[in-house]
Amino acid sequence: MYATLISPEELQALDPASVRIFDCSSNLTDPAAGAEQFQSAHLPGAVFADLNHDLSGHDPAHNASGGRHPLPDRSHFATWLRRQGLNVGMQAVVYDRQGANYCGRLWWMLKWCGHEPVAVLDGGLAAWQAAGGAVVTGSADPCAEGNFVLGEPLVKVLHTADLTKRLGDPAQTLVDARASARFRGEVEPLDPVAGHIPGALNRPFADNIGPDGRFKPTAQLRAEFERLLAGRDPMTVVHHCGSGVSAIPNLLAMELAGLGRTALFPGSWSEWCNTPGLPCART
Numbered sequence: 208m209y210a211t212l213i214s215p216e217e218l219q220a221l222d223p224a225s226v227r228i229f230d231c232s233s234n235l236t237d238p239a240a241g242a243e244q245f246q247s248a249h250l251p252g253a254v255f256a257d258l259n260h261d262l263s264g265h266d267p268a269h270n271a272s273g274g275r276h277p278l279p280d281r282s283h284f285a286t287w288l289r290r291q292g293l294n295v296g297m298q299a300v301v302y303d304r305q306g307a308n309y310c311g312r313l314w315w316m317l318k319w320c321g322h323e324p325v326a327v328l329d330g331g332l333a334a335w336q337a338a339g340g341a342v343v344t345g346s347a348d349p350c351a352e353g354n355f356v357l358g359e360p361l362v363k364v365l366h367t368a369d370l371t372k373r374l375g376d377p378a379q380t381l382v383d384a385r386a387s388a389r390f391r392g393e394v395e396p397l398d399p400v401a402g403h404i405p406g407a408l409n410r411p412f413a414d415n416i417g418p419d420g421r422f423k424p425t426a427q428l429r430a431e432f433e434r435l436l437a438g439r440d441p442m443t444v445v446h447h448c449g450s451g452v453s454a455i456p457n458l459l460a461m462e463l464a465g466l467g468r469t470a471l472f473p474g475s476w477s478e479w480c481n482t483p484g485l486p487c488a489r490t
Contacts, residue, residue, distance in 0.1 A: 209326035211463055212422060213300055215338035218328060227293045227353075228253040231262070231310035232303045232332075235397065244304060248342040250335060254291050255347060256301075258452065261287055262312050272366065273481075274474035275397065275450035278316070285320055285357040292350035293322075302328035302335070306416045311455030315471065321358020327459065330421040363470040365445050367482055370472060374405065374486075380439045381407035384448040384457045385476070392489030397449055400480035402487040404447070410435055412453040415460040422463060429464035441466040447475040 209217065218226070230253045234240035238259055245255040256262055264270035264279035271278035293299060299317055301310035307327050317325040328335060336342060373379035383403050388394045390409040395401035403409070414431070417423045423431075432441070441461060448454040451473035462468050479485055 208324045209298060209300070210323050211326060211459060212329040213326035214329050215335045215340055218300055218335075219338070219340060221298065223252055226252070226298045226300055227291065229256045229291070229299065229301045229310070229313055230254070230303065230332075231256045231258065231301055231313050232305065233258040233309040234305075241309070245347075246345060248332065248344060249347075250302070250332070251341055251343050253302075253347065254350070256291075256313050258309055258312065262316060272364070272451065272473040272478070274476075274478035276312075276452055276477075278319075278364075278451070278473050281320055281357055284316065285355060288317075288320070288322075288355045289353045291353070293353040293355040295354055295356055296324065297353070297355075299325040300328055301325065302331045304332050306413055306420065307331065307422070307456050307459070308412060308453050311459055312452050314459065315362060315455045318361040318468075319364070320355075321361060322355070323361055330419065333420055362468060365470050365472050367472075367474060367478055367485070370404070370445065370479075371485065377439070378443055379445060380436065380443040381472075382435070382444055382446050382454075382457060383407045383409050383476070384412040384446065384454040385409070386411050386413075389449070390490075392487075398477050398480055400487055402480070402489040403476065404479055405486050405488040407447075407488075408435055410457055412448065412456040415456045422460060425463050425465065428460045429466065432461055432464055432466060441469065444469040445472050446470065447472040447479075449475055450477045451475045 232241040232244040264277040269280040303310040392402035446454040
């Protein structure tokens with residue numbers, strides 16, 4: 208079972224019938240780009256997971272979080288997974304073309320739905336092709352409905368009310384994955400307020416990826432996170448970003464580094480800065 212990363216070579220060695228592959232390519236400023244990229248080239252047998260349509264909720268009365276990309280109702284999402292051919296215990300593999308920024312969302316959501324055997328294809332589509340992996344074009348092949356069953360969450364979710372209760376408490380360490388200029392409040396291209404949650408640390412998600420497009424070695428990741436945390440307990444960490452998407456590479460990197468599976472604030476800055484009365488900081 209692969210539960211964090213899988214290399215192109217490891218994926219090539221698996222029986223294709225035993226794996227469900229999801230292409231999660233996306234672009235926050237161009238909603239149609241991901242589907243277009245999938246049509247132009249994707250792994251054989253892959254299905255497309257659209258960030259806005261498939262990996263986000265559309266019913267405010269039943270969404271599991273707030274923000275620009277709210278989590279959908281878990282039961283509704285489980286139905287979607289079955290329609291994509293996912294079976295109980297089946298190895299899932301997720302990838303994108305954007306440094307695991309978007310496929311990490313599905314990696315985490317599958318854990319959230321109780322499915323542990325899911326791994327990020329390290330290096331994404333580029334690494335797959337560099338390793339001699341074939342690609343195909345056009346739409347996904349039809350698949351039989353799977354038998355996926357919703358399980359207990361394997362990840363920890365915190366919401367705005369949870370964070371406000373411990374704001375400034377050493378028992379809570381907020382880590383913001385947005386680019387440093389957004390964190391400091393110098394620019395804000397997506398949300399109505401610039402800045403960050405008071406007391407948060409900044410670790411841009413792209414810092415987890417090396418020059419080869421793959422996650423950095425585990426020892427390097429551990430050293431970098433220990434330097435960021437400066438003695439804070441890793442298990443107090445709550446990850447967030449703009450809308451709960453790009454925070455996941457940080458969460459995955461900490462797990463790779465042997466620092467445990469830490470918590471996520473899925474509503475992130477987009478929920479925080481739209482909640483009346485909450486403090487916002489700039490540095």
